Amino acid sequence: MSPLAAPAVLDRQRTVAPPGFNRWLVPPAALAVHLCIGQVYATSVYKNALVSHFGASQTQIGLVFSIAIVMLGLSAAVCGTWVDRSGPRKAMVASATCWVSGFLVGALGIATGQLWLLYLGYGVIGGIGLGIGYISPVSTLIKWFPDRPGLATGMAIMGFGGGALVASPLSTRLLSLYDPGYDSTVTGSVPSGSAVALLFVTFAVVYGLFMSYGAATIRVPAQGWAPDGFDPASVRSRSLVTTASVSARNAVRTPQFWLLWVVLFCNVTAGIGILEQASPMIQDFFRSGGGASAVSVAAAGGFVGLLSMANMAGRFVWSSTSDVIGRKPMYTAYLGVGLVAYFLLATFGQTSTALFVLFAVVILSFYGGGFATAPAYLRDLFGTFQVGAIHGRLLTAWSAAGIAGPLIVNRFLDAQGDPGSLTAAAYRPALLTMVAVLAVGFVANLLVRPVADRFHEPAADGPAAERGTR
Amino acid sequence: MNARGKVVAGWALVGIPLLYGVVETLVRASRLFSG
Numbered sequence: 001m002s003p004l005a006a007p008a009v010l011d012r013q014r015t016v017a018p019p020g021f022n023r024w025l026v027p028p029a030a031l032a033v034h035l036c037i038g039q040v041y042a043t044s045v046y047k048n049a050l051v052s053h054f055g056a057s058q059t060q061i062g063l064v065f066s067i068a069i070v071m072l073g074l075s076a077a078v079c080g081t082w083v084d085r086s087g088p089r090k091a092m093v094a095s096a097t098c099w100v101s102g103f104l105v106g107a108l109g110i111a112t113g114q115l116w117l118l119y120l121g122y123g124v125i126g127g128i129g130l131g132i133g134y135i136s137p138v139s140t141l142i143k144w145f146p147d148r149p150g151l152a153t154g155m156a157i158m159g160f161g162g163g164a165l166v167a168s169p170l171s172t173r174l175l176s177l178y179d180p181g182y183d184s185t186v187t188g189s190v191p192s193g194s195a196v197a198l199l200f201v202t203f204a205v206v207y208g209l210f211m212s213y214g215a216a217t218i219r220v221p222a223q224g225w226a227p228d229g230f231d232p233a234s235v236r237s238r239s240l241v242t243t244a245s246v247s248a249r250n251a252v253r254t255p256q257f258w259l260l261w262v263v264l265f266c267n268v269t270a271g272i273g274i275l276e277q278a279s280p281m282i283q284d285f286f287r288s289g290g291g292a293s294a295v296s297v298a299a300a301g302g303f304v305g306l307l308s309m310a311n312m313a314g315r316f317v318w319s320s321t322s323d324v325i326g327r328k329p330m331y332t333a334y335l336g337v338g339l340v341a342y343f344l345l346a347t348f349g350q351t352s353t354a355l356f357v358l359f360a361v362v363i364l365s366f367y368g369g370g371f372a373t374a375p376a377y378l379r380d381l382f383g384t385f386q387v388g389a390i391h392g393r394l395l396t397a398w399s400a401a402g403i404a405g406p407l408i409v410n411r412f413l414d415a416q417g418d419p420g421s422l423t424a425a426a427y428r429p430a431l432l433t434m435v436a437v438l439a440v441g442f443v444a445n446l447l448v449r450p451v452a453d454r455f456h457e458p459a460a461d462g463p464a465a466e467r468g469t470r
Numbered sequence: 471m472n473a474r475g476k477v478v479a480g481w482a483l484v485g486i487p488l489l490y491g492v493v494e495t496l497v498r499a500s501r502l503f504s505g
Contacts, residue, residue, distance in 0.1 A: 020473070021473075022473045022474070022476070022477050024477050024481075025473075025476055025477055025480050028477075028480035028481050028483060028484045029480070031484040031488075032483065032484055035484060035487065035488065159484070159488075162488045162491055162492075164491075165488070165491030165492060165494070165495045166487045166488060166490060166491035167491075168491075168494075168495075169490070169491065169494035169495075170490075170491075210483075213483065217480060298501045299501055299502045299503075299504075300502075301498060301501060302498055302499045302500060302501035302502030302503070303499075303502050304498075305495045305496070305498035305499040305502075306499040306502060308495055309492070309495055309496070309499065357502070
């Protein structure tokens with residue numbers, strides 16, 4: 001029996017939608033999961049509290065987040081096939097179990113002062129929940145919205161960006177409630193460890209309820225279902241879009257998969273380069289020779305908020321746009337226009353705050369768009385057969401970029417001087433390196449061609465195999 | 471609850487927290503131009 005075996009009520013067969021089911025119930029179910037797991041990008045709210053509570057370094061506490069993101073990529077890759085076979089409800093329950101358990105084990109670690117329990121809970125167990133939860137609704141959404149797959153996956157993956165927007169202010173308010181001595185408006189005020197432990201328990205309860213709603217509501221379409229008025233020929237007629245089936249095992253043997261891996265890796269690396277350094281970056285860009293910056297710490301915080309909005313909006317807007325103009329042209333824009341925006345940011349960014357913000361917002365919207373458009377691109381190239389599993393394997397590019405992006409920026413900045421004394425010129429080598437990274441992704445996207453017939457499942461086995469395994 | 475009611479309730483359940491996050495973030499982002 002699989003270690004992920006679960007009651008029959010969670011089986012794919014039990015989640016087939018009855019006739020007349022409204023497909024617009026599926027995106028909120030997916031959003032309910034993604035909004036919860038998106039909390040992972042709001043960990044900076046209590047990072048200093050954990051540093052103080054454990055008497056640890058920033059790096060030691062930052063490792064909790066890094067472990068979670070690495071586990072996200074690994075679990076998405078390893079569990080992708082299981083998620084596709086088992087269906088979205090079982091996957092969402094597994095994700096919720098891991099995510100909630102991660103918070104509870106993490107809370108125990110904080111309460112007892114054992115950092116390793118935080119690594120194990122939030123990092124490893126929670127990280128597995130992240131990976132399974134991220135891919136759990138993707139293939140289901142693509143099947144419900146064959147006419148608009150970019151819009152459907154954009155809505156869900158937008159939730160991952162939105163999760164941090166919700167969790168960040170909510171965490172601040174709850175920490176003030178649990179530790180009356182904490183005042184987020186006072187510089188240097190840090191909440192107590194017990195307040196963070198209580199916050200983790202609260203998140204476990206709230207996210208458990210939200211994700212249960214998603215799991216209870218999600219449905220898969222019946223075999224052969226199609227939306228009213230949908231003409232499959234309208235999709236088939238587009239270049240790169242296949243109606244054949246490619247298994248996950250075969251997909252990773254195609255050059256198309258690895259070209260897309262490079263595309264996602266380059267797009268994410270460039271975006272993380274700005275995201276990771278956003279607050280000090282805008283202050284450094286407008287620092288005069290005397291050392292004072294024209295941009296205050298509060299204004300820099302506003303810039304970070306604006307980037308979060310651009311990241312979230314890009315996921316929905318650009319992914320939906322890809323349904324109209326096609327996936328390959330959309331990525332050509334992400335990487336080509338992104339490359340120009342990065343170059344302009346490096347060369348003219350320091351001339352005006354408005355210009356700096358404009359270029360950064362464009363880059364971050366493309367960063368989000370790249371994530372959200374990837375499942376639809378995979379659907380176009382490999383079909384819907386095991387698109388969830390293939391998507392899971394592709395997300396290893398995210399893990400790799402999560403290491404490469406900050407490494408590129410920090411290495412260059414370390415060589416330029418001390419934090420607090422840097423200027424726009426110090427960022428130029430790192431930003432121009434990102435231009436080169438985007439150029440590599442741009443070329444990789446141009447090289448994407450339809451998948452060769454030899455990788456397709458035999459016609460008789462494709463749909464049959466699909467029925468048999470799902 | 472009919473199908474339309476379920477859709478409205480489902481979107482409200484995820485939309486209200488998301489709206490809260492968007493408003494809070496926009497307030498923070500406004501400090502970029504006033505701070």
